[in-house]
Amino acid sequence: MPVLVAYATKYGATRGIAEHVAHELTTAGRPAVALPAATVHDVSTYSAVIIGSAVFVGKWHRDARHFVRRHGEQLRQRPVWLFSSGPLGEATHDKDGKDLVETSRPLDLAKHVEATGARGTTVFFGALDAARLDAPGRLMMRVPAAREVMVEGDFRDWATIGEWAQGVAAQLADDPA
Numbered sequence: 001m002p003v004l005v006a007y008a009t010k011y012g013a014t015r016g017i018a019e020h021v022a023h024e025l026t027t028a029g030r031p032a033v034a035l036p037a038a039t040v041h042d043v044s045t046y047s048a049v050i051i052g053s054a055v056f057v058g059k060w061h062r063d064a065r066h067f068v069r070r071h072g073e074q075l076r077q078r079p080v081w082l083f084s085s086g087p088l089g090e091a092t093h094d095k096d097g098k099d100l101v102e103t104s105r106p107l108d109l110a111k112h113v114e115a116t117g118a119r120g121t122t123v124f125f126g127a128l129d130a131a132r133l134d135a136p137g138r139l140m141m142r143v144p145a146a147r148e149v150m151v152e153g154d155f156r157d158w159a160t161i162g163e164w165a166q167g168v169a170a171q172l173a174d175d176p177a
């Protein structure tokens with residue numbers, strides 16, 4: 001059975017990450033498909049599930065939260081990993097020296113780990129195109145504190161994403177396909 005990479009995105013960055021994860025898994029010998037979380041109605045035909053979500057104001061995108069709620073029971077019966085796409089900019093640490101991958105963990109992550117029985121979680125840097133922001137997003141960009149962390153550009157690190165996907169494939173090697 002293939003691996004599902006279910007993603008929740010608003011502006012498309014998380015879709016790109018999900019597709020890269022699926023490609024890396026497939027290359028590593030675990031065929032995988034990336035699909036929008038909102039379009040998946042049954043996870044029982046997948047050997048494992050990776051859920052990836054964009055983070056907005058500290059929380060997972062609605063489509064990912066609903067996916068976990070809809071499929072919690074089935075998810076707990078198969079290997080699950082979670083990733084979030086959030087932090088922006090070239091800096092890897094904040095002004096207090098803390099690792100942004102750690103500090104950018106969504107506030108609701110523990111809840112999703114518990115609901116899915118996830119074996120692992122990670123945070124990837126995301127992307128932001130200010131020209132495409134909706135009205136609330138544009139408003140946020142006017143708040144100085146928010147503007148500091150909402151750096152425009154594409155900060156997705158394909159090598160880090162690929163390594164993580166290969167690590168998942170290695171962990172899946174002991175599980176039935």
Ligand SMILES: Cc1cc2nc3c(=O)[nH]c(=O)nc-3n(C[C@H](O)[C@H](O)[C@H](O)COP(=O)(O)O)c2cc1C
Nearest residue numbers: 009010011012013014054055057058086087126127
């Ligand atoms: C209004 C707004 C709020 C955001 N809030 C957060 C946040 O709380 N934490 C974080 O790490 N990233 C935050 N981001 C950055 C997004 O998560 C990042 O741009 C992500 O890659 C977008 O994914 P998408 O293109 O798949 O929608 C925010 C971006 C916007 C536009």
